[in-house]
Amino acid sequence: MRVAGFGFRRAARLESLADALARLETHYGVVDRLAATQTMSSLVQELGDRRGIAVIAVADAALASVTTLTYSRHSLRTRGTGSVAEAVALLAAGPDATLFGPRLISVDRLATVAVAEGA
Numbered sequence: 001m002r003v004a005g006f007g008f009r010r011a012a013r014l015e016s017l018a019d020a021l022a023r024l025e026t027h028y029g030v031v032d033r034l035a036a037t038q039t040m041s042s043l044v045q046e047l048g049d050r051r052g053i054a055v056i057a058v059a060d061a062a063l064a065s066v067t068t069l070t071y072s073r074h075s076l077r078t079r080g081t082g083s084v085a086e087a088v089a090l091l092a093a094g095p096d097a098t099l100f101g102p103r104l105i106s107v108d109r110l111a112t113v114a115v116a117e118g119a
Contacts (some may be wrong), residue, residue, distance in 0.1 A: 003031060004031040005113065007040075008020075011110055068087055098117055100116070
């Protein structure tokens, strides 16, 4: 199962997430699920509804337990992880999941997305 995990600023719009997902699909192909933290999942749910893709919500507290490829000082300070998108993708894809690569950033720089594959 391929899961696209999202991280984004509160100012992000649906278009920000859609752009990030389109960039990801260009690089890595179609995904099976979308994912976000529980506190930020409503915008991702809207994207999932429009695209017909199920959404997985992961616990915000679990983010700090994940080692990511990308290191953002802001993300580490505010969310406890180097990349929310990468951590969310890995958590949602399940145990022993692997990232396809580092997160990708939307053109407006308000959203990030990463893809992980799990069993």
